Amino acid sequence: MLCLRRRRRGGLMGEKGYTFFMMDESSFIFGVDLDGVVGDFYGIMREITAEWLHKPVESLTREVGYGLDEWGVAEYGGYDRLHRFAVTQRSLFRDMKPIAGAPVALRRLSNRGVRIRIITHRIFLKYFHKTSITQTVDWLDSYDIPYWDLCFMNDKGAVGAHVYIDDAPANIIDLRGQGCRTIVFTNSTNRHLPGPRADRWEEVEEMVMEALAEWVGRRRGDGSFGKRA
Numbered sequence: 662m663l664c665l666r667r668r669r670r671g672g673l674m675g676e677k678g679y680t681f682f683m684m685d686e687s688s689f690i691f692g693v694d695l696d697g698v699v700g701d702f703y704g705i706m707r708e709i710t711a712e713w714l715h716k717p718v719e720s721l722t723r724e725v726g727y728g729l730d731e732w733g734v735a736e737y738g739g740y741d742r743l744h745r746f747a748v749t750q751r752s753l754f755r756d757m758k759p760i761a762g763a764p765v766a767l768r769r770l771s772n773r774g775v776r777i778r779i780i781t782h783r784i785f786l787k788y789f790h791k792t793s794i795t796q797t798v799d800w801l802d803s804y805d806i807p808y809w810d811l812c813f814m815n816d817k818g819a820v821g822a823h824v825y826i827d828d829a830p831a832n833i834i835d836l837r838g839q840g841c842r843t844i845v846f847t848n849s850t851n852r853h854l855p856g857p858r859a860d861r862w863e864e865v866e867e868m869v870m871e872a873l874a875e876w877v878g879r880r881r882g883d884g885s886f887g888k889r890a
C-alpha cells in the first residue's frame with residue numbers, strides 16, 4: 662500500500678509500520694476509483710490492445726469483462742504483459758482520456774466541501790511503480806482533478822470513505838461486504854450488479870450530494886456538526 666496525503670490527519674501507525682486510517686468525521690470523504698470511473702480505461706486499452714495484437718480496433722468488442730478475456734490476450738502472454746506494455750511503452754495512465762463530465766463534477770463536489778480520496782490499484786505489478794505513479798499524478802494535474810488523498814492499494818475498504826464509487830465487480834462486492842456505501846459506475850464489466858449505480862457523472866454528483874446531505878443531517882442530529890475533530 663502506498664498512500665500520499667496532503668497533510669497528516671486521522672492516521673495511526675500500526676505494529677508493523679502500516680498506516681491505518683481512522684474515519685475522519687471532520688469532513689465528508691468520497692472514495693474514488695480511477696480506471697473505468699474517472700478515466701476511460703477501456704477506451705484507451707482497446708486502442709493499445711489492437712496495436713499490440715496487430716488487429717483492427719473495430720474487431721475488438723467494447724463489451725468486455727474485467728480481465729479483457731474477450732480480446733484474446735491470453736495467447737499473447739496475458740493481461741499482465743499487455744498492462745506492462747501499455748504503461749511503460751504507451752503511457753497508459755498519462756494518455757487516457759477522462760470519462761465525460763468527471764473532472765468538472767469532481768471540481769464542483771470539492772468546491773462544496775467534499776473531500777476527494779482517490780483509491781486505485783494501479784501498482785499491482787512490480788518494477789514500474791515510479792512510472793505508474795508519475796503518470797497518474799501528471800494526469801490528475803493535467804485535467805485539474807482535485808484530490809486530498811491519493812492511495813495506491815487493493816483493499817479499498819481499509820481507507821475510510823463515507824461513500825465510494827468503483828466499476829470493478831470484485832471491489833464493489835468486497836466494499837459492500839464490509840458495509841461500505843458503494844456506487845457502481847456502469848460499464849460492460851458490471852451490468853450484472855445491483856444498484857445503486859450511475860451511468861453518467863451528473864448522476865454520481867447527485868448521489869454524492871444526497872449522501873453528503875444525510876451525513877450533515879446525522880451530524881446535526883448528534884450535535885457534532887460545526888465542531889472540529
Ligand SMILES: [Mg+2]
Pocket residue numbers: 694695696697698827828829
Ligand atoms: Mg476501476
